[in-house]
Amino acid sequence: MEDERRKLMYQEIFQRFFMQLDVFLIRRWSGIDNCKEPFSAEIRQKAYLNFYKRVKKHKIANRQTIRRWFGLDGRVIPKREQIIRMAFSLGLTSEEAEEYLQFGISEPGFQVNDYSECIAMYCLDNGLDYDTYIVMVEFYERHSARNVTLQQTALTDTIRKEYDRQKDLSKEDFLVWMCKNCSLFKGYSMTTYRVFLSLVDDALTYFREEVREMLLFELKETDFFTWAKENSIEEADYGPAIRRYLKNLERRKKNMVSEAKIREMKRLLVMGYSSKNRVCDLLTELYAPMDIKHCGIDGEVAKVLQKEVGNINAKYVSELLGMALHREKMMQLNRAMTELKYLPEAEACPEWIREQFFKEESRVAVQTVSEAERLLKRQQVQQEQRVRNIQRADLLILIQYIFQKKYMDRMSEEEMYYSGEEARADFVKTANTILDSCGMRPIDPAYRMDYILLSCFEDEEVFLFAEIFEKE
Numbered sequence: 001m002e003d004e005r006r007k008l009m010y011q012e013i014f015q016r017f018f019m020q021l022d023v024f025l026i027r028r029w030s031g032i033d034n035c036k037e038p039f040s041a042e043i044r045q046k047a048y049l050n051f052y053k054r055v056k057k058h059k060i061a062n063r064q065t066i067r068r069w070f071g072l073d074g075r076v077i078p079k080r081e082q083i084i085r086m087a088f089s090l091g092l093t094s095e096e097a098e099e100y101l102q103f104g105i106s107e108p109g110f111q112v113n114d115y116s117e118c119i120a121m122y123c124l125d126n127g128l129d130y131d132t133y134i135v136m137v138e139f140y141e142r143h144s145a146r147n148v149t150l151q152q153t154a155l156t157d158t159i160r161k162e163y164d165r166q167k168d169l170s171k172e173d174f175l176v177w178m179c180k181n182c183s184l185f186k187g188y189s190m191t192t193y194r195v196f197l198s199l200v201d202d203a204l205t206y207f208r209e210e211v212r213e214m215l216l217f218e219l220k221e222t223d224f225f226t227w228a229k230e231n232s233i234e235e236a237d238y239g240p241a242i243r244r245y246l247k248n249l250e251r252r253k254k255n256m257v258s259e260a261k262i263r264e265m266k267r268l269l270v271m272g273y274s275s276k277n278r279v280c281d282l283l284t285e286l287y288a289p290m291d292i293k294h295c296g297i298d299g300e301v302a303k304v305l306q307k308e309v310g311n312i313n314a315k316y317v318s319e320l321l322g323m324a325l326h327r328e329k330m331m332q333l334n335r336a337m338t339e340l341k342y343l344p345e346a347e348a349c350p351e352w353i354r355e356q357f358f359k360e361e362s363r364v365a366v367q368t369v370s371e372a373e374r375l376l377k378r379q380q381v382q383q384e385q386r387v388r389n390i391q392r393a394d395l396l397i398l399i400q401y402i403f404q405k406k407y408m409d410r411m412s413e414e415e416m417y418y419s420g421e422e423a424r425a426d427f428v429k430t431a432n433t434i435l436d437s438c439g440m441r442p443i444d445p446a447y448r449m450d451y452i453l454l455s456c457f458e459d460e461e462v463f464l465f466a467e468i469f470e471k472e
Contacts, residue, residue, distance in 0.1 A: 009455060009468065010297045018448040020304070021078070022071035024104040025051065044070050058089035058130065077105055077307065080389075084120050088130040094121040102441040106308070106392055106449075108192065109439040112159045115140050115178065115185040115331075122174055125167050132171070139175055141338040144182040146352070151183045152324060156191050156439075159184055187327035188389070192438040196320070196390050199398040199434075200279055206405040207282045211272035215242070218265050222249070222257055239273035279321065280314045286401060287312045290466035297469070301448075305469075308449050309393050319388045326386045332356065333380045337373070345370040392440045393449060397465050399434060400453060403427050404462050424457035 017023075017038055027033050030047035039047075048070040052063070060066075061082060068076040078086070083105060087097035097120075098109040111117045116137050123133040166177050178185070216238075219225065224245050233241045246266060249257060271281045292302045292309070310316065319326060336353045343350075349372040354363050357376060366372050407423055410416070432442040445451040456463045 005458075006468065006470075007296070009452075010295075012455075013448065013452065014298045014301055016448075016451065018451065019103075019444070019446040020448070021069060021104050022075060024100075025070055039071070041072070044072050048072060055086065055089040058085070060085045060089050075304070080105070080107055083107075084117070085130060087120075087124055088133065091127070092124060094124045097124055102439075106441065106447065108189070108389070108392075111187075111189055111389075111439075112163055113156060113185055113189055114187045115144070115182070118159075118163060118178065118185065121163065122167055128171075136171060136175060138338045138341070140178055140182075141335045142342070143175075144179045144185075144335075146332070146335060148183050150186040150324075150328060152186065153190060155184055156189050186324065187331055188323055189438065192390050193323060195434055195438055196395065196398075199395060199402060200282070202402045203286070203398050204279070204282050206402065207285065208272050211268050211285075212238075215265060215268040215272055218261070218268065221261075239269075242269055242273070280317050283312050283317055284314075286397065286464075287466050289464075290469045291471035292469045294471045295469040296472045305448065309397070310391060312394075316388070319386050320390060320394070322386075323388060323390075326383065326388070330380075330383050330387050333376060333383055337376055337380060340369050340373050340376070343369045345373075390438075392435065395434060395438065395440075396431060396449070396453060399431050400427065400456065400465055403430055404464060407462070418461065420457045420459045420462070423462055424454055427457065428454070 022044070023039070026039050026044060026047040028047075029051045030039070030043050032039075032043060048067055051070070052066060055066070061069075061078070064073065065076060065078075068074045069078060080101065083100050084097065087094075087100065092100070094110060101107045102109050110121050112121065119136045119140065120133055123129075123136065162181075166174055169177065219242070224242070227245060228238070228241060231241075242265075246262060246269065249255060249262060271278060271285075290309075292306050295302075297305070336357060339350065340353070345368065347369050349366055349369055353372055353376075354366055357372075357379060358366050366375060403426070407426070411418060428443045435442055443450050443454070445454055452468060453465055456465060456468065
C-alpha cells in the first residue's frame with residue numbers, strides 16, 4: 001500500500017466514530033441510542049452515574065475502573081469474568097449478558113461447555129444472585145467426578161439444546177443433571193477450536209506454497225536447477241534435494257553464494273518443506289509486517305488496536321494449541337482449591353491433591369490443608385495465565401489471508417478481473433458463516449477492526465490486515 005493511501009487510512013481510523021465498549025455502555029445507560037458523534041463529557045458522566053447507581057453495592061470493580069469503562073479519565077476493557085459479574089449486578093438475562101460479551105467487548109457469547117458459564121446462564125435466566133452462582137459453582141467442583149474423561153467432540157449445539165430443556169429445573173436438580181453429564185463440560189468450544197485448527201491448516205498450505213516459490217526464486221541465482229537436472233531430480237523431491245544441495249554448497253571452496261544468502265535459503269527450506277506443521281512460522285510471517293506501535297498511527301488508537309489484535313507469539317500459539325490440557329488442569333486446580341476451602345487449615349491435605357499437584361520430593365513439605373492452599377494458589381495463578389480463549393481477531397486475520405489466496409486462485413482459474421466490491425462482499429459472507437458457528441458477532445464496519453479489514457479490499461487490489469500497519 002502506498003504511503004499516501006496508508007496515511008489517509010490512518011486519518012480515517014483516527015477521526016471515524018467507532019463502536020467500542022464505552023459507546024456500547026453509554027448508549028445503554030444515557031438514553032441516547034442513535035448518537036453517531038463522539039459523546040460529550042456530560043453525556044458520559046450521566047451514563048456512568050446511571051450505571052454506577054445500579055452496581056455500586058455489588059462492588060464489581062473500583063469506581064475509577066468503572067469510570068474508564070465509560071471513557072472517563074482514560075479507557076479500560078473489563079475482563080470476561082467482570083462482564084458476567086456485571087450481568088448479575090444489573091439483573092440481566094443470559095441473552096442480554098451475551099450482548100455485552102459479543103457487542104460490548106467483541107468476545108464469544110456464553111461458553112455453555114464451561115461449567116461455570118453454564119451455571120451463570122442458569123442463574124441469570126432464573127433471577128438468582130451472584131452469591132448463589134458461586135455456591136453452585138463450588139458445589140459442582142466438589143461433587144462432579146474428578147477423573148472423568150472429558151468428551152473431546154463438538155457438542156456445543158447439543159449442550160445448548162439440552163440446557164434449554166433443563167434450565168427450568170430447581171437448583172438442586174439442575175446441578176444433579178450437570179454432575180451426571182460432567183464429561184460434557186470441558187471448558188471451551190470444540191467447534192471454535194476445530195475451526196481455528198482448520199483455518200491454520202488451510203493457511204499453512206498456502207503459506208508453504210508461497211515460501212517454496214520464494215526459495216525457488218532464490219535458487220535461480222545458483223546452479224541448483226542444473227544440478228537437479230543432471231541428477232534426474234523431480235520437483236516432488238525438491239525438499240530433501242535442496243537440503244542436500246545446500247550442504248554441498250557450504251562445502252565448496254570457491255563459493256559464489258554468500259553465507260547470508262545460504263542462511264536465508266535454509267530458513268525458507270525449513271518453513272517450506274519441514275514435515276512438521278510449523279504453525280509458529282506461519283503466524284510469525286503472517287503478522288511480521290505489522291508494527292502497530294511504530295507504524296505512524298495515533299498512539300491511543302494504536303493501544304486499542306493492539307489489544308484487539310493481541311500479541312501473537314510462539315507462547316501464545318502454543319497455549320492456544322494446548323487449550324484442552326490447560327483447561328483440564330485449571331478445572332482440577334479449581335476443584336482442589338474448593339475442596340480445601342471447606343476443610344480445617346490444620347487437617348491433613350487429601351492424598352489425591354498431594355499426588356496430583358506436587359512432585360514426589362515436595363510432598364513431604366505439603367502435609368496440611370494450609371500448606372497445600374498456599375502452594376496451589378501459586379499454581380492456580382500461573383495456570384490462569386496459560387488458559388486462552390480463541391479470539392475473534394485470531395480467526396479473522398487467518399480468514400482474510402486464506403480468502404485472499406483463494407480469491408486470487410479463482411481469478412486465475414476463471415480468468416476474471418478483480419472487483420473490490422465483489423471480493424469484499426464474498427469475504428463478509430465467508431467470515432460471517434464462520435463467526436456465527438463460533439458464537440461471535442458478525443462483521444460490522446461500525447467496529448474499528450472490521451472497518452480496517454473491509455478497507456483492505458481496495459478498487460485495484462486487496463491487502464492483508466498486517467500490511468496496513470507496516471513500520472514507518
